[in-house]
Amino acid sequence: MKALVLASAAALAMVALCAGDALGQGASCGGRGGGTTTAGTSTGGTTSASGSSAQLLTGPGSWVYDVMAAQQVQAASMQQRAIAAAQKAAKDLARKEKAQAVARERRHEELYRRSQAKSNALAMK
Numbered sequence: 001m002k003a004l005v006l007a008s009a010a011a012l013a014m015v016a017l018c019a020g021d022a023l024g025q026g027a028s029c030g031g032r033g034g035g036t037t038t039a040g041t042s043t044g045g046t047t048s049a050s051g052s053s054a055q056l057l058t059g060p061g062s063w064v065y066d067v068m069a070a071q072q073v074q075a076a077s078m079q080q081r082a083i084a085a086a087q088k089a090a091k092d093l094a095r096k097e098k099a100q101a102v103a104r105e106r107r108h109e110e111l112y113r114r115s116q117a118k119s120n121a122l123a124m125k
Contacts, residue, residue: 057064 058068059065
């Protein structure tokens with residue numbers, strides 16, 4: 001039972017570690033800075049307008065930017081829910097183990113009491 005508690009604690013630590021890594025990646029990937037802008041060059045040496053159009057598509061205020069931001073918020077929320085669920089599962093498991101230990105102890109005490117009563121009854125005869 002202790003191994004189960006340790007395993008659940010290790011799983012919780014892994015979830016927390018992965019969540020921290022994912023949040024760090026999301027902040028660097030997604031776009032508080034406005035996205036990637038690369039200006040392409042044509043064969044004649046002039047720059048195309050792909051840099052400004054990329055900024056229009058992924059910059060703050062655009063639909064794509066809003067979708068990316070919403071996805072990041074949703075991912076962070078799901079990670080927090082996963083961590084909370086893992087913590088709740090560990091807490092419930094600990095409570096269950098404690099209740100089982102108490103029940104086991106009570107059964108043991110009751111069996112001991114009955115055996116003592118039986119031996120006392122046999123001794124009285």
